[in-house]
Amino acid sequence: MLEIRGLRRKFGEFVALEGLSFTVGRGQVFGFVGANGAGKTTTMRIVMGVERAESGEVWWQGKPADRAARRRFGYMPEERGLYPKMRVANQLTYLAQLHGVAAAGAAASTAHWLERLGLADRATSRLEQLSHGNQQRVQLAAALVCDPVLLVLDEPFAGLDPTGTDALSEVLLDLAKRGVPVLFSSHQLELVERLCDAVAIIDHGTLVASGTVEELRRRRGQLLWRVDVAADHRDWMAGLRGVTVERETDRGVVLRLGCGSDEQAVLDAARAAGPVSHFGAVSPTLAELYREAVSP
Amino acid sequence: MNRSFWLVARREIVERARSKAFLIGNLVVILIVVGIVVAQAMASGNEGPLRVGIVGVEAGELAAAADPVATSIGVVLQTETLPDRATAEAALRDGRVDVALVDGETVLSEGMLSRADEALFSAAAQRLALTKALDEAGISPGDQDEVLSPPPPRVETLTDDESGSAGFLVALVAATVLYGMLILYVQWVAQGVVEEKTSRVVEVLLATVRPSELLVGKVVGIGLLGLAQIAVTIAAGVIALQITGSLQVPAEGWTAIALVVAWFVPGYALYGMLSAVAGALVNRTEDLQVTTTPMVMLLVVGFFVAQFAAMDPLSPLARIGGFVPFWAPLVQPLRAAAGAIPAWEIVVSLVITLATIALLVPLAARLYAGGALRVDRRIGLREAWRTAADRRW
Numbered sequence: 001m002l003e004i005r006g007l008r009r010k011f012g013e014f015v016a017l018e019g020l021s022f023t024v025g026r027g028q029v030f031g032f033v034g035a036n037g038a039g040k041t042t043t044m045r046i047v048m049g050v051e052r053a054e055s056g057e058v059w060w061q062g063k064p065a066d067r068a069a070r071r072r073f074g075y076m077p078e079e080r081g082l083y084p085k086m087r088v089a090n091q092l093t094y095l096a097q098l099h100g101v102a103a104a105g106a107a108a109s110t111a112h113w114l115e116r117l118g119l120a121d122r123a124t125s126r127l128e129q130l131s132h133g134n135q136q137r138v139q140l141a142a143a144l145v146c147d148p149v150l151l152v153l154d155e156p157f158a159g160l161d162p163t164g165t166d167a168l169s170e171v172l173l174d175l176a177k178r179g180v181p182v183l184f185s186s187h188q189l190e191l192v193e194r195l196c197d198a199v200a201i202i203d204h205g206t207l208v209a210s211g212t213v214e215e216l217r218r219r220r221g222q223l224l225w226r227v228d229v230a231a232d233h234r235d236w237m238a239g240l241r242g243v244t245v246e247r248e249t250d251r252g253v254v255l256r257l258g259c260g261s262d263e264q265a266v267l268d269a270a271r272a273a274g275p276v277s278h279f280g281a282v283s284p285t286l287a288e289l290y291r292e293a294v295s296p
Numbered sequence: 297m298n299r300s301f302w303l304v305a306r307r308e309i310v311e312r313a314r315s316k317a318f319l320i321g322n323l324v325v326i327l328i329v330v331g332i333v334v335a336q337a338m339a340s341g342n343e344g345p346l347r348v349g350i351v352g353v354e355a356g357e358l359a360a361a362a363d364p365v366a367t368s369i370g371v372v373l374q375t376e377t378l379p380d381r382a383t384a385e386a387a388l389r390d391g392r393v394d395v396a397l398v399d400g401e402t403v404l405s406e407g408m409l410s411r412a413d414e415a416l417f418s419a420a421a422q423r424l425a426l427t428k429a430l431d432e433a434g435i436s437p438g439d440q441d442e443v444l445s446p447p448p449p450r451v452e453t454l455t456d457d458e459s460g461s462a463g464f465l466v467a468l469v470a471a472t473v474l475y476g477m478l479i480l481y482v483q484w485v486a487q488g489v490v491e492e493k494t495s496r497v498v499e500v501l502l503a504t505v506r507p508s509e510l511l512v513g514k515v516v517g518i519g520l521l522g523l524a525q526i527a528v529t530i531a532a533g534v535i536a537l538q539i540t541g542s543l544q545v546p547a548e549g550w551t552a553i554a555l556v557v558a559w560f561v562p563g564y565a566l567y568g569m570l571s572a573v574a575g576a577l578v579n580r581t582e583d584l585q586v587t588t589t590p591m592v593m594l595l596v597v598g599f600f601v602a603q604f605a606a607m608d609p610l611s612p613l614a615r616i617g618g619f620v621p622f623w624a625p626l627v628q629p630l631r632a633a634a635g636a637i638p639a640w641e642i643v644v645s646l647v648i649t650l651a652t653i654a655l656l657v658p659l660a661a662r663l664y665a666g667g668a669l670r671v672d673r674r675i676g677l678r679e680a681w682r683t684a685a686d687r688r689w
Contacts, residue, residue: 048503050669067506075503079671081496086311097303098504142500 001025002047002150002181007056009042009205016042018205019056024150024181024198029172031192032185033290034202040185041078043202044152047183048075060150071100074148076156080139082127088138089114089123092145099146106145113141117167133164140168144175151175153184157191169195193286203294216289225263228252228278229270236273240266254282300505304513308488309521322525326532333533337540345372346413349384349393354400361427362420364445371416400424467552467633468606474526474560475599475626479592481522481564482571486584488514489575489664493671507665512657515568522564526557552633562649563625567595569653569660576667578674586674598623606630609637618645621652 002024009017017039024030032040045051047058049070058065083091089110096106114120117137122130127138136159143151151172157165172182172195186192192199193213200210209216228251229236237243237253242261246254257263270276284292312318346366350356359375366373376393378384381404384396388406395413396404403409403417423444430440492498501510530553574587601623605614609631617627618637624645631637666684667675675683 050499050502071504073503075500077496077499077503079496079499081498081500083311083492083497084495085315094303094307095500095504098300098501100299100504146504 003059005057007053009053016205022200022210024183027176027179028197029176029182029195031196031199038202039205044154047152072149074143074151076143076153078154084128085126087124092141095142096145109145113144151182156184157186189287201293208293224282225255226282227270229274229276231273301509301513305517308517325529329533330536333536345374347374347393349376349378349387349396351378351384352399355397358397358400361424365419464634466549470553470556471630481518482567484518485568486571486575489572490581498668508661511572511661511664519564555629555632559625559629565653569656573660573663576664579671583674594622598626602626602630606634609635621648624649
């Protein structure tokens with residue numbers, strides 16, 4: 001389990017992190033969401049130890065993360081980079097060994113991930129000879145080859161085509177199934193929603209929401225209701241307390257139920273206006289939740 | 297140090313040793329060394345006997361008279377009797393003989409006769425004439441030899457200082473060559489550091505390796521590879537010397553080479569470390585020139601101090617230069633080769649040099665740590681120092 005505890009970090013006058021805390025559980029695929037400059041990259045760099053926090057701590061398995069623990073973390077930094085002239089397999093084996101894997105294990109792990117990511121035939125190519133997409137795959141392999149106990153991936157889906165996205169998703173879910181927590185950041189909120197067990201939404205260096213997507217929805221309350229009704233007039237809901245029209249649809253309206261409203265009263269009013277074919281709460285997407293969470 | 301450090305060093309060695317640039321560089325160095333040795337051998341002209349064709353009885357007498365003269369200047373004559381002048385001319389054109397003597401009056405040669413050969417046969421003619429005159433005067437052959445082959449004159453040189461000695465010359469050549477190699481390897485270090493920054497691989501590395509491990513591993517790896525290249529170069533030179541058998545390197549020459557190489561190690565360590573810091577301060581290879589200039593100046597001045605010191609090993613400049621940490625590795629081996637210097641001076645300067653290395657490692661590691669992850673722009677030493685405090689190392 002990875003615990004982020006009250007991280008603070010300033011760059012000159014710019015406050016990057018202001019007491020950020022969240023927890024990534026065992027086997028969780030954890031989406032890290034926020035605008036550019038919200039502090040995602042800084043957080044991940046602090047987790048990996050390439051950046052220092054002014055205060056706050058990173059805990060791993062119940063104690064502060066030290067060098068030995070971090071050696072087993074797999075990392076894909078925001079700015080990708082490997083040795084352009086080094087051969088792919090040599091490069092991955094070298095990185096695995098730097099992470100403390102013995103020579104034989106490093107070679108085996110390299111072969112495994114090259115095979116798994118469809119790069120087996122490029123093992124002896126220099127990195128620079130590979131296409132951009134394949135270089136991305138090697139970068140992912142570089143994070144995986146040390147047989148990590150935790151994965152920290154900064155925008156791993158950026159620049160991937162649909163096939164690459166699917167392949168990466170599959171790998172991440174696979175690792176999570178084996179108990180490896182996967183922390184990754186992304187701007188593709190549909191993808192995060194589909195993939196993640198839990199998310200953290202951060203804004204200006206602070207956590208604005210975290211938990212499973214379901215929890216976020218529940219916590220917010222059912223705000224939007226879709227009413228499909230063949231009403232004889234459009235303002236049948238006028239006069240209901242706390243109810244506003246969010247938008248009109250082909251078959252009716254989506255209503256926002258605010259403070260002091262009563263959905264049963266809304267239903268009664270709708271039935272009075274005409275036959276109701278659908279009445280139910282609208283689940284907000286993560287994108288909607290995100291927008292609500294970060295809007296001032 | 298630990299395993300990571302060796303992994304880093306090994307990667308440097310393996311990847312560089314595999315590169316075409318390194319192999320070609322090695323080949324060029326070997327060719328240059330072998331070329332110098334062979335050129336030396338050719339210039340010293342020590343190539344087998346002088347083959348002389350002989351036509352007629354008088355020519356035989358002349359050749360016999362030439363033999364002791366030739367022996368006295370280290371030339372071996374190999375004679376061959378030919379029936380007539382036409383045959384002799386043909387043999388000359390074929391290159392079967394170098395010169396031909398015809399009837400004791402004519403020296404035939406294909407091209408210009410060298411001055412040495414001309415002098416040889418003039419002397420032989422004189423000797424022959426003298427022998428005949430002495431015979432007529434009734435002097436016995438034994439007494440004739442005494443007259444004709446006096447002991448050679450003793451040679452004395454006016455300049456008697458040690459700087460003319462072979463050991464010193466060898467040291468000077470070795471020091472110049474190693475100075476060039478030092479600059480080369482130190483450049484590799486700086487470029488290697490910048491390449492890791494421009495390719496951004498440095499963040500992947502520093503997520504698992506300490507900056508000090510990365511720094512020292514890189515410097516040591518390139519240094520070992522450099523030493524291997526130096527060894528190969530020396531071996532090529534030795535083999536070429538053996539084969540041509542031309543140039544004799546005196547014992548003090550080998551001592552001088554050993555001294556220069558021994559001092560190369562701490563010298564490289566010092567400049568390699570500085571070079572890594574220079575590399576960590578920039579984010580593009582083009583900017584390297586700016587940050588390496590102070591280091592290169594230090595090195596160049598040290599090299600000139602070493603030249604002066606070699607000319608006058610006991611002058612104040614030489615003595616002080618021997619104690620300056622970044623100059624000692626250049627100055628001391630040349631001073632030692634040029635003349636006896638007090639042992640305590642060598643010990644003290646060695647202690648100073650090693651202490652400087654010990655101080656420089658943590659210092660350079662901190663500056664390197666501060667600069668390595670600054671990939672956005674060129675930074676100064678002060679900023680690198682402060683940035684390092686911002687990281688957890």
